[in-house]
Amino acid sequence: MREIHAVLLREVEYARPVSVDDAVRLLAANEGARALAGGQTLLNVMKARAASPDVLVDLNRLDELRAITVSGDTLRLGAMATYTQLMGSSEVEVARPILAEVAGQIADVQVRNRGTIGGNVCSNDPTNHLPPLLVALGATFVVRGQDGERKVPARDFFVGVYLTAAGEGELLTAVEVPAAANAADGFASVTVGRDGTCIANAAACVSDPGITLVLGCVDAVPVVLEPAADDAESVRAAVEGAGLDPPSDVHGSADYRRHLAAVCAVRAVAAAKARGS
Numbered sequence: 169m170r171e172i173h174a175v176l177l178r179e180v181e182y183a184r185p186v187s188v189d190d191a192v193r194l195l196a197a198n199e200g201a202r203a204l205a206g207g208q209t210l211l212n213v214m215k216a217r218a219a220s221p222d223v224l225v226d227l228n229r230l231d232e233l234r235a236i237t238v239s240g241d242t243l244r245l246g247a248m249a250t251y252t253q254l255m256g257s258s259e260v261e262v263a264r265p266i267l268a269e270v271a272g273q274i275a276d277v278q279v280r281n282r283g284t285i286g287g288n289v290c291s292n293d294p295t296n297h298l299p300p301l302l303v304a305l306g307a308t309f310v311v312r313g314q315d316g317e318r319k320v321p322a323r324d325f326f327v328g329v330y331l332t333a334a335g336e337g338e339l340l341t342a343v344e345v346p347a348a349a350n351a352a353d354g355f356a357s358v359t360v361g362r363d364g365t366c367i368a369n370a371a372a373c374v375s376d377p378g379i380t381l382v383l384g385c386v387d388a389v390p391v392v393l394e395p396a397a398d399d400a401e402s403v404r405a406a407v408e409g410a411g412l413d414p415p416s417d418v419h420g421s422a423d424y425r426r427h428l429a430a431v432c433a434v435r436a437v438a439a440a441k442a443r444g445s
């Protein structure tokens with residue numbers, strides 16, 4: 169009789185670097201290597217055989233990637249900072265509290281304890297909470313490779329579904345967010361159930377020069393809009409004028425998503441205005 173061995177994961181090499189340089193070297197040296205952060209996306213796609221890296225480079229021992237600091241007007245979030253860390257950080261609370269608020273809306277406590285800001289943006293799932301928020305906040309992503317470090321504005325970081333400007337062999341080390349100063353931020357989403365995936369979401373930053381409104385879930389990358397004014401009519405007009413062509417799926421048709429995008433946009437701008445007043 170033939171024996172059948174069911175295995176959860178295909179065989180994979182595992183490395184646990186002790187420094188960021190070491191991690192970058194391992195990623196660059198192995199074409200099929202992938203960084204392992206909280207594993208909340210990566211391990212699931214590996215189990216589903218949708219990804220099969222040859223080497224996992226585990227970032228969990230790299231404490232320098234977990235630090236949350238403020239320097240001058242910049243809040244610096246290590247790529248391995250978890251959602252739970254963001255929620256409890258006094259630096260985040262003072263500099264850009266919307267980050268803690270939104271981190272607290274992601275999934276459930278287990279995912280929030282393991283999932284990281286770096287993993288969230290590097291997976292660039294268009295339904296994730298953090299890509300539109302970080303674009304609205306004017307964040308900058310610090311990417312390190314064998315040739316050194318470069319900084320990528322959040323608007324340029326997301327390049328397609330599951331694709332970002334952090335290329336093979338590169339590591340996102342930190343996300344830099346300007347401290348709020350005169351800006352007020354808001355976020356709104358409609359999810360599948362209470363802790364579920366977003367069907368539509370929107371992030372807004374209202375400041376002196378104007379309004380930045382960013383929509384998630386309606387395209388492969390966050391959609392940036394600049395409404396003429398912060399009243400509901402102007403915000404709705406900006407969304408309607410954007411020519412959105414969102415996907416249809418089991419959670420909603422394209423029409424329904426377009427409608428929800430406008431609803432979330434109005435709520436996000438209203439939330440930002442309420443925070444600023």
Ligand SMILES: Cc1cc2nc3c(=O)[nH]c(=O)nc-3n(C[C@H](O)[C@H](O)[C@H](O)COP(=O)(O)OP(=O)(O)OC[C@H]3O[C@@H](n4cnc5c(N)ncnc54)[C@H](O)[C@@H]3O)c2cc1C
Pocket residue numbers: 202203204205206207208209210211212247248273274275276279282283284285286287288290291293295296297298334338339340341363364365366
């Ligand atoms: C049940 C469930 C519900 C969820 N619901 C939501 C939700 O509502 N909203 C939401 O936003 N997310 C949700 N998620 C996803 C969750 O937020 C993940 O934590 C996140 O998408 C990935 O973060 P991670 O730290 O787990 O990364 P991992 O899964 O370890 O990695 C994800 C990808 O990013 C790469 N990567 C990770 N870190 C780096 C780095 N520093 N540099 C370069 N590449 C890197 C990895 O190689 C991998 O390709 C959910 C997950 C689960 C399991």
